[in-house]
Amino acid sequence: MYAARVLHGAAVEERESGEAWAELDSPLPELISTYLADCRNLVIDEIKSFVPSDSRYQSVLYDLMLDYPLREAKALRPALCIATCRALGGSLRGVLKSAATLEFYHNAFLIHDDIEDGSEKRRDRPTLHLLHGAPIALNVGDAMLALALEPMLDNTRVLGLGKSLRILQCVARMARESAEGQALELAWIRAGEFGLEERDYALMVHKKTSFYTFITPMRVGAIAANAGERELALLGRAATLLGLAFQIQDDVLNLSADEAAYGKELNGDLWEGKHTLILMHALAKCDASERARAVEILRKPRPLPRASNGLHATLFQLRAEGMLSDTAWRVLAPQLESQYSSEKSAEEVAFLSELIRRSGALEYARSAAAMRARRARRLMNGLTARSSVHLRFLQGVADFAIARDR
Amino acid sequence: MYAARVLHGAAVEERESGEAWAELDSPLPELISTYLADCRNLVIDEIKSFVPSDSRYQSVLYDLMLDYPLREAKALRPALCIATCRALGGSLRGVLKSAATLEFYHNAFLIHDDIEDGSEKRRDRPTLHLLHGAPIALNVGDAMLALALEPMLDNTRVLGLGKSLRILQCVARMARESAEGQALELAWIRAGEFGLEERDYALMVHKKTSFYTFITPMRVGAIAANAGERELALLGRAATLLGLAFQIQDDVLNLSADEAAYGKELNGDLWEGKHTLILMHALAKCDASERARAVEILRKPRPLPRASNGLHATLFQLRAEGMLSDTAWRVLAPQLESQYSSEKSAEEVAFLSELIRRSGALEYARSAAAMRARRARRLMNGLTARSSVHLRFLQGVADFAIARDR
Numbered sequence: 001m002y003a004a005r006v007l008h009g010a011a012v013e014e015r016e017s018g019e020a021w022a023e024l025d026s027p028l029p030e031l032i033s034t035y036l037a038d039c040r041n042l043v044i045d046e047i048k049s050f051v052p053s054d055s056r057y058q059s060v061l062y063d064l065m066l067d068y069p070l071r072e073a074k075a076l077r078p079a080l081c082i083a084t085c086r087a088l089g090g091s092l093r094g095v096l097k098s099a100a101t102l103e104f105y106h107n108a109f110l111i112h113d114d115i116e117d118g119s120e121k122r123r124d125r126p127t128l129h130l131l132h133g134a135p136i137a138l139n140v141g142d143a144m145l146a147l148a149l150e151p152m153l154d155n156t157r158v159l160g161l162g163k164s165l166r167i168l169q170c171v172a173r174m175a176r177e178s179a180e181g182q183a184l185e186l187a188w189i190r191a192g193e194f195g196l197e198e199r200d201y202a203l204m205v206h207k208k209t210s211f212y213t214f215i216t217p218m219r220v221g222a223i224a225a226n227a228g229e230r231e232l233a234l235l236g237r238a239a240t241l242l243g244l245a246f247q248i249q250d251d252v253l254n255l256s257a258d259e260a261a262y263g264k265e266l267n268g269d270l271w272e273g274k275h276t277l278i279l280m281h282a283l284a285k286c287d288a289s290e291r292a293r294a295v296e297i298l299r300k301p302r303p304l305p306r307a308s309n310g311l312h313a314t315l316f317q318l319r320a321e322g323m324l325s326d327t328a329w330r331v332l333a334p335q336l337e338s339q340y341s342s343e344k345s346a347e348e349v350a351f352l353s354e355l356i357r358r359s360g361a362l363e364y365a366r367s368a369a370a371m372r373a374r375r376a377r378r379l380m381n382g383l384t385a386r387s388s389v390h391l392r393f394l395q396g397v398a399d400f401a402i403a404r405d406r
Numbered sequence: 407m408y409a410a411r412v413l414h415g416a417a418v419e420e421r422e423s424g425e426a427w428a429e430l431d432s433p434l435p436e437l438i439s440t441y442l443a444d445c446r447n448l449v450i451d452e453i454k455s456f457v458p459s460d461s462r463y464q465s466v467l468y469d470l471m472l473d474y475p476l477r478e479a480k481a482l483r484p485a486l487c488i489a490t491c492r493a494l495g496g497s498l499r500g501v502l503k504s505a506a507t508l509e510f511y512h513n514a515f516l517i518h519d520d521i522e523d524g525s526e527k528r529r530d531r532p533t534l535h536l537l538h539g540a541p542i543a544l545n546v547g548d549a550m551l552a553l554a555l556e557p558m559l560d561n562t563r564v565l566g567l568g569k570s571l572r573i574l575q576c577v578a579r580m581a582r583e584s585a586e587g588q589a590l591e592l593a594w595i596r597a598g599e600f601g602l603e604e605r606d607y608a609l610m611v612h613k614k615t616s617f618y619t620f621i622t623p624m625r626v627g628a629i630a631a632n633a634g635e636r637e638l639a640l641l642g643r644a645a646t647l648l649g650l651a652f653q654i655q656d657d658v659l660n661l662s663a664d665e666a667a668y669g670k671e672l673n674g675d676l677w678e679g680k681h682t683l684i685l686m687h688a689l690a691k692c693d694a695s696e697r698a699r700a701v702e703i704l705r706k707p708r709p710l711p712r713a714s715n716g717l718h719a720t721l722f723q724l725r726a727e728g729m730l731s732d733t734a735w736r737v738l739a740p741q742l743e744s745q746y747s748s749e750k751s752a753e754e755v756a757f758l759s760e761l762i763r764r765s766g767a768l769e770y771a772r773s774a775a776a777m778r779a780r781r782a783r784r785l786m787n788g789l790t791a792r793s794s795v796h797l798r799f800l801q802g803v804a805d806f807a808i809a810r811d812r
Binding site for chain 1: 463552581
């Protein structure tokens with residue numbers, strides 16, 4: 001199917017062997033989804049080519065490196081990287097290794113993020129640490145970060161030393177910015193801090209989402225294409241706005257998506273007590289007693305899986321069957337309950353949902369995302385580049401950021 | 407004290423401003439410990455210079471990056487890197503950033519290793535994840551791996567593009583080799599595999615210890631000094647042997663060190679079921695029934711901290727006070743016991759110790775380490791370099807590897 005896509009029209013001169021881009025004149029949603037799928041295929045092939053095969057390490061290392069990359073995903077980062085390079089006149093060959101590296105890095109960080117957040121699902125399947133244990137998952141992530149260096153060093157053969165080093169610097173900067181963003185959020189979680197302002201949220205998103213998903217992929221693509229300072233600056237401003245629009249839409253989807261299309265856990269952000277623009281807006285709008293209750297709930301951890309608590313179940317069962325005396329139960333009951341009352345309950349999460357619904361925070365967030373997307377699109381329209389499917393993807397990505405359903 | 411060391415004699419021409427090396431004619435143990443301390447001071451200053459300071463991220467990120475590096479440690483890796491470069495005629499300035507990067511990388515991996523192994527102590531103090539939780543510790547490690555890229559990219563200004571890229575390639579290779587070594591061990595642990603041969607052990611040590619502690623630091627130092635192929639090959643062979651000698655001595659110390667000097671948990675390898683040469687030798691020497699019992703013990707996890715088990719303690723207390731009926735206890739007791747019988751006990755670890763003592767495995771391991779150290783020293787004596795404190799350190803490190811008490 002991939003190979004059978006027909007290539008014709010105004011985009012032909014933009015293609016290189018192996019590319020099978022969408023047609024320039026197809027409707028924007030179709031162009032974007034085809035472009036993303038095309039880039040994903042190219043990048044997965046490239047990733048497979050640099051993940052080694054060695055039977056001694058296969059089952060606990062190299063097979064696991066491909067697990068997340070092969071799960072269904074948008075692959076937005078490499079598409080942005082490729083589109084920026086190609087729109088500005090660069091070659092696919094000059095950017096493909098970098099695009100694949102960014103996607104590989106991203107998947108390594110997802111493995112570590114899932115361990116840090118205790119997440120159970122990633123792209124519709126159990127997280128890597130649930131499947132193989134945290135030690136193996138952590139090591140796979142580390143090995144991916146190490147392995148990602150090699151194609152970037154290979155870049156020197158295609159791009160020369162100067163550009164390759166600039167790209168390495170971009171990636172080092174990205175990794176540092178996203179660790180800082182992660183640190184910011186972990187510090188808020190540790191302190192139970194929910195009295196945040198919008199600029200705190202904007203700073204975290206700038207570091208965790210914009211740098212990682214937009215600024216770096218686009219900047220790397222632009223460097224590979226030898227873009228000038230004007231283009232780099234314009235892309236940087238657009239990418240910052242796109243990151244905000246994209247993250248706010250992510251937060252909106254987490255609370256209001258169609259579950260079948262979404263593929264992640266609905267309301268997961270509330271269970272985890274994530275710091276979102278929506279939550280901040282709702283906390284600012286409600287009265288003091290509601291706010292106090294909401295913060296108390298948010299500070300509680302999400303419940304641990306109950307499977308390990310066979311002993312608790314046995315005790316409740318023995319009590320129900322009259323086999324534990326009132327005296328014994330008076331001692332045991334508070335201990336059994338104290339664990340559950342220290343965790344969030346479904347009723348408490350429903351309280352947070354209702355608070356958000358009443359505050360109009362979802363509508364507020366949707367319009368905040370739309371405003372950023374409009375500004376990003378205006379900036380992108382100012383790029384000096386001739387018409388191409390790549391440019392149309394870049395200019396359309398702002399609409400995609402806020403219109404997507406997953 | 408550091409600055410007050412007197413510089414004189416044959417080593418003077420080898421010194422640069424800021425260096426305060428040991429005297430060339432001091433006894434070897436003193437020369438080595440002084441050389442290590444000197445390098446550690448230089449490297450810590452360099453590390454401090456590239457860890458940023460930013461109050462927003464200090465308490466959960468940047469302060470924590472310096473925690474492990476500032477704890478008392480040998481700093482063997484940077485000393486090997488500096489000594490190799492200086493012995494082969496390279497400058498301190500040309501190698502210091504790389505040496506500091508290696509030490510920084512090492513500390514990042516220690517943080518992740520401690521999480522993977524569930525270790526509680528590192529360099530006489532609680533591990534980072536015990537102090538701050540696994541999410542924050544994991545993120546600090548990731549941020550350190552990212553930050554370590556920056557001084558290596560800065561290297562281009564001192565060493566030029568070519569050498570800087572070769573050094574980056576060495577570091578990428580090292581990270582990949584050690585992840586493979588770690589994967590090998592994690593796979594054995596997952597499979598409860600204890601029927602290993604010496605060559606399995608040698609492969610794991612080559613990847614986890616030799617590449618990491620000897621091959622890469624020495625190779626990086628040699629590249630910075632512009633060494634030729636003959637020197638690189640000779641150093642590579644010596645480094646492989648040194649890694650084996652060093653690791654075997656590490657395993658010996660874990661079972662037989664003087665606890666006050668050691669600073670780590672004695673017998674920790676037995677509690678964790680680590681795959682050591684000593685254990686393999688003991689398992690090969692004992693009879694079939696002892697081996698079966700030993701493997702059964704080794705496959706059990708080490709006990710979790712008991713603090714979280716207040717409920718268990720309460721139930722034992724209620725039973726002791728006659729407040730739980732026989733009927734209830736018949737249901738509860740197996741559940742309470744099954745947890746403990748699935749973990750290693752102190753008696754079981756003592757059984758393993760005794761098995762090792764009787765088998766002569768410690769003596770076997772000591773002589774295996776000594777044999778590698780002798781061969782490494784002979785190779786090192788073949789280096790073409792004029793007499794210097796750096797060369798003497800390099801040539802003496804084989805004795806140090808097997809004579810140290812921590």
